[in-house]
Structures are given as structure tokens and as C-alpha cells.
Amino acid sequence: MYLTTLTNKNIRYYLLGGGVSRLGDVLSGMAFLFLAYDLTDSTIYTTIMAIAETIPYLLFGLIGGVIADWIPRKRLLILLDSLRIPIILSVFLFHQTGLLSFSYLLIVSFVIQTIGCFFNPAHRAILPMITQAEQRASANSLYDTVSRGVTILSPVLSVWLLTYGTVYFFIVDALSYGISIVCLRKIHFTEEKNLAKKTVRTAVLSIVEFFSWVRKHTKVKYLFTVTFLVVFFNTWVWQVGLLLALTELTSNSKELYSILQGVFGAIVIITNLIIPYFIREMTLKTYLIGALLWGLGITYYGFMYSLTHFFIGVALVGIGLPLSSLARVYMLQTLVPENMHGRAFSSNAFLLYTANTVSLLLFGLLVIVTPIQWLMLGSGLMIITISLAALTISSVKQSKFRGSSPIDF
Structure with missing residues (x-):
């Protein structure tokens, strides 16, 4: 059954890109907390950093789904990954030049998670578009397995990366977004044009x-x-x-x-x-x-x-x-x-x-x-x-x- 599902080239690229991107997200999530503590030596500031990773989903979670339904999803996903690469690399550059502050780290964390509010629903919505009805259960299972497997792999990879320094987590995260873009370009499907008027009012009405x-x-x-x-x-x-x-x-x-x-x-x-x-x-x-x-x-x-x-x-x-x-x-x-x-x-x-x-x-x-x-x-x-x-x-x-x-x- 799984072999039949994996003969679908779109699903293979979807799983590869999604899995690698998820690995980068997990690593950078840990890195934001590690660096926050290194910079401040404070559990309170570290907790604030953790909150900054969840608040965007409460603020923009619903509107992210509207945008995912409005804009062609493949184009949106590639655009968002392209935005995340320079933003995440800026943390590495600021750290190497001694300019990194807790405030900047907090802003970047908030922005990256906000982008995730728009990326995640669009990415999840692609799967039923590239699968047939009888493949859907196995495709969902494979995607969830890959996501769970990443959470087991990430601690092992993080231990190795820590020997070079926490900031190198962000290099891996940027690479993961690059791989995600390559995989998304390889996925082909047809999307219907959404002709709805795209304003703040219509966004609210859409929700x-x-x-x-x-x-x-x-x-x-x-x-x-x-x-x-x-x-x-x-x-x-x-x-x-x-x-x-x-x-x-x-x-x-x-x-x-x-x-x-x-x-x-x-x-x-x-x-x-x-x-x-x-x-x-x-x-x-x-x-x-x-x-x-x-x-x-x-x-x-x-x-x-x-x-x-x-x-x-x-x-x-x-x-x-x-x-x-x-x-x-x-x-x-x-x-x-x-x-x-x-x-x-x-x-x-x-x-x-x-x-x-x-x-x-x-x-x-x-x-x-x-x-x-x-x-x-x-x-x-x-x-x-x-x-x-x-x-x-x-x-x-x-x-x-x-x-x-x-x-x-």
C-alpha cells in the first residue's frame, strides 16, 4: 500500500520537502530558546521567547487560512520559504559580528512563527490536491510518520551541532528552507483561481x-x-x-x-x-x-x-x-x-x-x-x-x- 502511494512523484517530493523543513523548524525552535538563555541568563526571558513562538498563531492563525485559500498555494509556499532564508540567516550574521541582542532574537522568532501561520495551512491543503481518495489515508500516515520521525532525529542532530555552537542550528534551518523550495518546484497540480475580492473586510467575511x-x-x-x-x-x-x-x-x-x-x-x-x-x-x-x-x-x-x-x-x-x-x-x-x-x-x-x-x-x-x-x-x-x-x-x-x-x- 505504501509503495503504491510512493509511486506518486508529487507525494515523494511533498514528504521530503515537508520533513526536511520540519526538521529545520524543530532545530531553530530549540536554538531560539538556547540563545535567549545564553544572552540573558534568565528563565523569565527564556519563557518570553517561548511565548513569542505561540502568540502569532493566536493572532494570525485564522487569517493565515484565508490567505492560503486566496493565493495559489504553491506560489505562496515558495515565496514564504524564500522570505524565511534571509531572515533566519540574519541571526547567524548578527551573532558572528557581535550585534545579536535578545530584542532582535525575539523579533525574528515572532516573524518566523508568523510566516508559519500562513505556510502551514497552505502546505497541509496541498496534500489532498496531489492524492487520490484511496491514497489519502496512507499519505496522511506517511506525512505524520515523517513529522514524528523528525522529532526523534532532531535531539541526535542537535547534540552534534552543539559541538560547533547553537547558532549553527540556524544554518541548518536556512538549508532546510532551500530544500523545501526545490521540492515544491517539483510538485505539479492544478489550482482553481480564487476570484474573491481581496480586502481586509472580505478576509474577515471569509473567516x-x-x-x-x-x-x-x-x-x-x-x-x-x-x-x-x-x-x-x-x-x-x-x-x-x-x-x-x-x-x-x-x-x-x-x-x-x-x-x-x-x-x-x-x-x-x-x-x-x-x-x-x-x-x-x-x-x-x-x-x-x-x-x-x-x-x-x-x-x-x-x-x-x-x-x-x-x-x-x-x-x-x-x-x-x-x-x-x-x-x-x-x-x-x-x-x-x-x-x-x-x-x-x-x-x-x-x-x-x-x-x-x-x-x-x-x-x-x-x-x-x-x-x-x-x-x-x-x-x-x-x-x-x-x-x-x-x-x-x-x-x-x-x-x-x-x-x-x-x-x-
């Missing part, structure tokens, strides 16, 4: 139009709602809570946290590769089953709360998360009209980043007065409850409207 469309399409509405809630209850307990729990239980928390992330990444990759062999068409039910497994994993390591059981819980999350993630992408590709794909993926990203930000802020306050184990257990149980409730509703509606679509609200 309103998409959310009005979502309101009338219950599957997509449920998908967005459940995604926001699941990510909200997951983000803190996964990104921060797990590390803090390990700190309570062992003196080797950082090492064990890295090992757990490695185990998680390996299971996600294996799951991604296996799923298309069993599931060709993904529905809301597929998504909810993935979310249920995801919640079971968090509940398990929250309830057992010991090192051995953390590995079992993380393994369950590693099966549930990619299942729900692939189902979400597949549904957006198939249920949303092609001329709205940019807005669909940018809206999805906006919801994810909003859920992440709110989760980190709220749980960051709750942990002051609430034990970490309780927060983990409560979050896992909430994800299970949400998933089961949505599954129950979908089953009732399916039996009521038997003979229509697999899940019909």
Missing part, C-alpha cells in the same frame, strides 16, 4: 463564512469542539505534569522524561504505519475511539502514578493520539470543500494553540493548590467522559438515521 459553514455541518462542529476539549485537558498533564511527576518520583527526571518521549515517538510511528492497513475511511467514530484510548492512557498513569506504569500509560497515549490525529486530518480533507481547506487547517491550528495556551495558564495555577496526580487523573477522566458522551450521541443518531452516512447527526 465568518467558514465558521458559518461549520455551524451547519455537525460532524465538523463536533470534531472542532471535542478537539479543543481533549487538547485542553491533555496539554499541561503531558508537557509539564509528566515532567513534574517524574521529579517527585526520581532524581533522574530529565533522563526518564526523554526516554518516555522516545518510547512515545516510536509507538506513534508504528501506529501511524499500521493504521491504514485496517482503516481506509476515517469517521468521527474513529476519531472518538482514538481520543478514548488517549484519555485511558492519561487516566492509567495518573491512577497508578509510578515509573513502570508511566511507560504503559504513555504507550496507550501513543496509540490513541495518532489515531485521532489522522482521523481529524482525514475528515477535514474529505468533509470540507477544497476552496476552504486553508481555513479549515488554520482554524484547527488556532483551536489547538488556544487550547494549549489556556491549559498551560489554568493548570499552572491549579498545580499550586492541587496535587499533580489529581490533575492527571481528573484530566484523563474528563477526556474519557467527553469521548464516551460523543460516541453515545453518534451511536443514537446513527441508529435513528440508518442508511445514511456512517455517522449522521
Whole structure:
């Protein structure tokens, strides 16, 4: 199945360019934080740098999807990559000449992430345009596998680059954008011209139009709602809570946290590769089953709360998360009209980043007065409850409207 998908030259170049570009993004993301700390020796300024990497998605995430639907996507992607190369190289040049300051580094980080708000939805929207319907599940799986593989490869590459200096991360990032441009030029597909009037007013109306469309399409509405809630209850307990729990239980928390992330990444990759062999068409039910497994994993390591059981819980999350993630992408590709794909993926990203930000802020306050184990257990149980409730509703509606679509609200 994967060999058949990879015979499509467009998909090969899409995976190569996207994977290399993703590797550069991960490395530069780490480099911004490393340099911020080197320049200021302050955890507060380093935190500000981390916030600068997420705020653009809250400010420009939705408008990025509109632009991705307005402008020919291939031309837009090549233009954005071409802009990123000199911007990212300027950090290297300023550093080598002794002119680099925290303020400049903060501005560059903000600009690079802002460009990402426009690049990511356009790049994601290309995949359904270069694949046939029967290839979509395997192509999504391959792309997610490449993206996850990059997160495992990046720490190894970063250790090697650190022997030369943090600033060389930016050279690799600039090279990755160059490779991305070459790959994008090799991809060929037909795009329909968007004749819409391109003004600020029409941009706002375009966003309103998409959310009005979502309101009338219950599957997509449920998908967005459940995604926001699941990510909200997951983000803190996964990104921060797990590390803090390990700190309570062992003196080797950082090492064990890295090992757990490695185990998680390996299971996600294996799951991604296996799923298309069993599931060709993904529905809301597929998504909810993935979310249920995801919640079971968090509940398990929250309830057992010991090192051995953390590995079992993380393994369950590693099966549930990619299942729900692939189902979400597949549904957006198939249920949303092609001329709205940019807005669909940018809206999805906006919801994810909003859920992440709110989760980190709220749980960051709750942990002051609430034990970490309780927060983990409560979050896992909430994800299970949400998933089961949505599954129950979908089953009732399916039996009521038997003979229509697999899940019909």
C-alpha cells in the first residue's frame, strides 16, 4: 500500500520537502530558546521567547487560512520559504559580528512563527490536491510518520551541532528552507483561481463564512469542539505534569522524561504505519475511539502514578493520539470543500494553540493548590467522559438515521 502511494512523484517530493523543513523548524525552535538563555541568563526571558513562538498563531492563525485559500498555494509556499532564508540567516550574521541582542532574537522568532501561520495551512491543503481518495489515508500516515520521525532525529542532530555552537542550528534551518523550495518546484497540480475580492473586510467575511459553514455541518462542529476539549485537558498533564511527576518520583527526571518521549515517538510511528492497513475511511467514530484510548492512557498513569506504569500509560497515549490525529486530518480533507481547506487547517491550528495556551495558564495555577496526580487523573477522566458522551450521541443518531452516512447527526 505504501509503495503504491510512493509511486506518486508529487507525494515523494511533498514528504521530503515537508520533513526536511520540519526538521529545520524543530532545530531553530530549540536554538531560539538556547540563545535567549545564553544572552540573558534568565528563565523569565527564556519563557518570553517561548511565548513569542505561540502568540502569532493566536493572532494570525485564522487569517493565515484565508490567505492560503486566496493565493495559489504553491506560489505562496515558495515565496514564504524564500522570505524565511534571509531572515533566519540574519541571526547567524548578527551573532558572528557581535550585534545579536535578545530584542532582535525575539523579533525574528515572532516573524518566523508568523510566516508559519500562513505556510502551514497552505502546505497541509496541498496534500489532498496531489492524492487520490484511496491514497489519502496512507499519505496522511506517511506525512505524520515523517513529522514524528523528525522529532526523534532532531535531539541526535542537535547534540552534534552543539559541538560547533547553537547558532549553527540556524544554518541548518536556512538549508532546510532551500530544500523545501526545490521540492515544491517539483510538485505539479492544478489550482482553481480564487476570484474573491481581496480586502481586509472580505478576509474577515471569509473567516465568518467558514465558521458559518461549520455551524451547519455537525460532524465538523463536533470534531472542532471535542478537539479543543481533549487538547485542553491533555496539554499541561503531558508537557509539564509528566515532567513534574517524574521529579517527585526520581532524581533522574530529565533522563526518564526523554526516554518516555522516545518510547512515545516510536509507538506513534508504528501506529501511524499500521493504521491504514485496517482503516481506509476515517469517521468521527474513529476519531472518538482514538481520543478514548488517549484519555485511558492519561487516566492509567495518573491512577497508578509510578515509573513502570508511566511507560504503559504513555504507550496507550501513543496509540490513541495518532489515531485521532489522522482521523481529524482525514475528515477535514474529505468533509470540507477544497476552496476552504486553508481555513479549515488554520482554524484547527488556532483551536489547538488556544487550547494549549489556556491549559498551560489554568493548570499552572491549579498545580499550586492541587496535587499533580489529581490533575492527571481528573484530566484523563474528563477526556474519557467527553469521548464516551460523543460516541453515545453518534451511536443514537446513527441508529435513528440508518442508511445514511456512517455517522449522521
